[in-house]
Amino acid sequence: MEVHIIMKAFVVNHAGDSSALELVDRPMPHADATHSVMRIRAFGVHRYEVLTREGGSPSVHFPRVLGVEAVGEVAATAPDSGLKVGAHVLTINGGFGRAFDGSYEEYALVPNKQLYTADYQGSWTDFAQYPETFSTAYGALQSLRLAPHDHLLVRGGTSAVGLAIIKLAKASGYQVTATSRKAARLAFLRDAGADEAVQDRDGQLQTESMYAGIIDLVGATTVMNSVAHINVGGTCCMVGLLSGEWVMHEFSPFDLQNRYLTTYDSGFADQQLINAMFALINAHHITIPISKVFPFTDLPAAQDYVMANPQIGEVIVTTD
Numbered sequence: 077m078e079v080h081i082i083m084k085a086f087v088v089n090h091a092g093d094s095s096a097l098e099l100v101d102r103p104m105p106h107a108d109a110t111h112s113v114m115r116i117r118a119f120g121v122h123r124y125e126v127l128t129r130e131g132g133s134p135s136v137h138f139p140r141v142l143g144v145e146a147v148g149e150v151a152a153t154a155p156d157s158g159l160k161v162g163a164h165v166l167t168i169n170g171g172f173g174r175a176f177d178g179s180y181e182e183y184a185l186v187p188n189k190q191l192y193t194a195d196y197q198g199s200w201t202d203f204a205q206y207p208e209t210f211s212t213a214y215g216a217l218q219s220l221r222l223a224p225h226d227h228l229l230v231r232g233g234t235s236a237v238g239l240a241i242i243k244l245a246k247a248s249g250y251q252v253t254a255t256s257r258k259a260a261r262l263a264f265l266r267d268a269g270a271d272e273a274v275q276d277r278d279g280q281l282q283t284e285s286m287y288a289g290i291i292d293l294v295g296a297t298t299v300m301n302s303v304a305h306i307n308v309g310g311t312c313c314m315v316g317l318l319s320g321e322w323v324m325h326e327f328s329p330f331d332l333q334n335r336y337l338t339t340y341d342s343g344f345a346d347q348q349l350i351n352a353m354f355a356l357i358n359a360h361h362i363t364i365p366i367s368k369v370f371p372f373t374d375l376p377a378a379q380d381y382v383m384a385n386p387q388i389g390e391v392i393v394t395t396d
């Protein structure tokens with residue numbers, strides 16, 4: 077007879093404000109040949125999860141447990157999975173919290189192929205700043221194929237991903253300029269490690285400078301202005317949609333003028349990328365600010381806090 081252990085989960089049954097996150101009792105999932113049970117210890121809360129909760133993601137159907145990333149331990153796994161019970165693991169994207177239930181629960185069923193180990197010795201809360209935010213930052217940086225000492229611009233530098241890019245890029249030896257819409261935040265960006273900070277006003281970079289590569293986190297509304305600041309042969313990688321705009325209107329491919337435009341999706345992460353990323357993080361002791369830590373039961377308040385954005389940094393929820 078199968079024993080059902082009860083756990084807590086935040087389920088979204090219908091689109092709505094943060095009260096649509098309903099805390100319920102559910103049976104803990106069971107591992108099978110291709111999926112392990114992960115005990116969720118901590119995770120970052122992200123604005124695109126809020127947009128999904130509001131019904132803004134056409135590919136996500138309710139009821140759903142949201143949450144696209146987590147750190148935790150393997151709680152149960154098949155004997156030949158290659159994973160060990162108790163191993164510290166992280167998971168990112170790949171349908172987690174979107175096509176199937178994600179991290180907003182105490183135990184999650186995760187495909188074995190998207191459970192990654194990491195060489196990291198810090199607390200669960202500190203560990204939780206890395207999976208989605210840093211793997212996106214690291215992958216986007218690789219996509220630019222920069223040479224040592226090349227000049228990079230990070231558009232949306234005060235976002236968690238933006239800060240991670242600044243730190244990883246400086247550790248990789250690049251020259252870094254970062255942007256904020258707010259003049260009052262430019263000093264913060266320099267303190268965070270950027271060589272230079274530039275204002276992004278009304279979708280226009282307030283500089284005449286050109287760059288070998290740009291990572292644009294603001295999205296469709298600014299990307300062609302970013303391309304206009306790239307050297308011939310350089311690359312602009314669009315990673316974020318902070319502007320809330322998904323689609324580029326009146327795009328003319330000839331405006332690229334021998335420069336490259338690409339995107340990066342965190343679903344491309346694999347164990348090799350995670351290993352290389354933590355090697356760089358550990359060698360340079362890289363962290364970004366954690367603006368606030370919420371207990372699991374306060375998850376709706378954590379989502380509201382992310383959207384209010386009173387402070388720069390990652391918002392973490394812990395189940396401990």
Ligand SMILES: NC(=O)c1ccc[n+]([C@@H]2O[C@H](COP(=O)([O-])OP(=O)(O)OC[C@H]3O[C@@H](n4cnc5c(N)ncnc54)[C@H](OP(=O)(O)O)[C@@H]3O)[C@@H](O)[C@H]2O)c1
Pocket residue numbers: 122123124208209212232234235236237238255256257258261293294315316317318319320340341342343382385388389
């Ligand atoms: N492609 C992927 O796989 C992937 C993975 C992770 C994240 N992302 C995307 O990356 C972006 C950053 O994520 P995050 O979690 O790091 O964000 P975050 O920390 O919540 O970003 C907060 C920052 O966004 C800026 N911002 C807010 N509204 C804006 C607007 N309307 N226009 C321009 N900037 C605005 C603000 O900067 P200022 O006020 O200082 O200008 C604020 O400091 C998001 O769009 C997210 O969806 C993509």
